[in-house]
Amino acid sequence: MTLLNxxxxxxxxDGEVATVTLTNPAKRNAQTPATWRALAEAGRVLPGTVRVVVLRGEGKSFSAGLDRQAFEPEGFDGEPSFxxxxxxxxxxxxxxIAEYQEAFTWWRRPDLISVAAVQGHAIGAGFQLALACDLRVCARDVQFAMRETSLGLVPDLTxxxxxxxxxxxxxxxEICATGRFVHAEEAERVGLANLVVPADELDGAVTDLAAALLAAPRGAVVETKALLAGAGTRSYDEQRAAERAAQARRLRDLAGLGD
Known part of the structure; x- marks a missing residue:
């Protein structure tokens, strides 16, 4: 069922899985302010039944980043230039800038798990869009790069x-200041990629991962995601307490005593 185009x-x-696709392969899915407004709207139109969101880009590149026309004096039609x-x-x-960031902020919502399927170039805003997701499955031809600093800017899209x-x-x-490419082997080794597969197996690998993510009860996944998301800012004892509280909610839910 199409929700937005x-x-x-x-x-x-499609049931509990939604797919968000960048559909401008002729420009390697370069992003514009209009793209960002559409991506922000994508998060608002998802049905409450959706548990997994897959983000992909048509063509050979996931996204080559910002459309450089944004820096031209005339900008885009109907848009102020940068x-x-x-x-x-x-x-x-x-x-x-806060409005632009909205396109990148909803992917880690507690009720969803988002998976970026990344092939070819993921540069600048494309790299940041992949980073916005919870998980990344990458083709072996992937090339991540954060080029903002090279352009005299900073990465500002979360x-x-x-x-x-x-x-x-x-x-x-080092990655940001040099603007260098991070290829698949390094991406997997340093934790940028959860899984690296041949390009022709990317769609299948993402489908299999989505199915695995849906296997556990939704409440357990939501609670686990929240526990892990907060672990870095809690003390050891605070995390223990959070685990106890989450487990109590799960036990009561399984016993039919939940709200």
Missing amino acids: QDGVHVAA LDLARGGDEELDAA GTHPLVSLVGQARAL
Whole structure:
């Protein structure tokens, strides 16, 4: 069932699995502000029955990042260019970037598990979109790169937090400051990729992973995701307490005593 089809973003749901597809392969799924608004809307149109969201890009590349037309004086039709935004006030600029970030923030919602199926180039905004997801399954031809610093910018589409969480601050700094490519073998070794497969097996591997993620009861998966998401900011004793509280809720639910 198609839920959304606009500005290079297609969203469809099939039972408990939804698929969000970037559909501009002619431009290697380059992203624009319109793309980001459509991606933000994708999170709002998902039915409550969806448990797993798969993010993919049509063609040879997942996403080559920001469409460079954003830096041209004329920008995009009906859109201010980034140069125009820079000339505006601080509040307007902050609000514009916050709106762009909304496309990247909903993928780690507690009620969902999101899986990025990444092939070819995932550069800049494309890298950050893959990082926005909970999990990443990558083809062997994948090439991650964070090129913002090379352009005199910073990664501002929510990618810095998950990148540091996955690979550590020192490696994240080196990847961002150099703008170099991270290929499949390294991505798997340092934790950027949960699984690496041949390109022609990418869709099958993601389908198998989605099925495995759906095997456990939804409540148990939601509670486990919340426990793991908070573990890094809790003390050992706080995490023990959180585990006890979560398990009590699960036991009561299994006993038919839940809310």
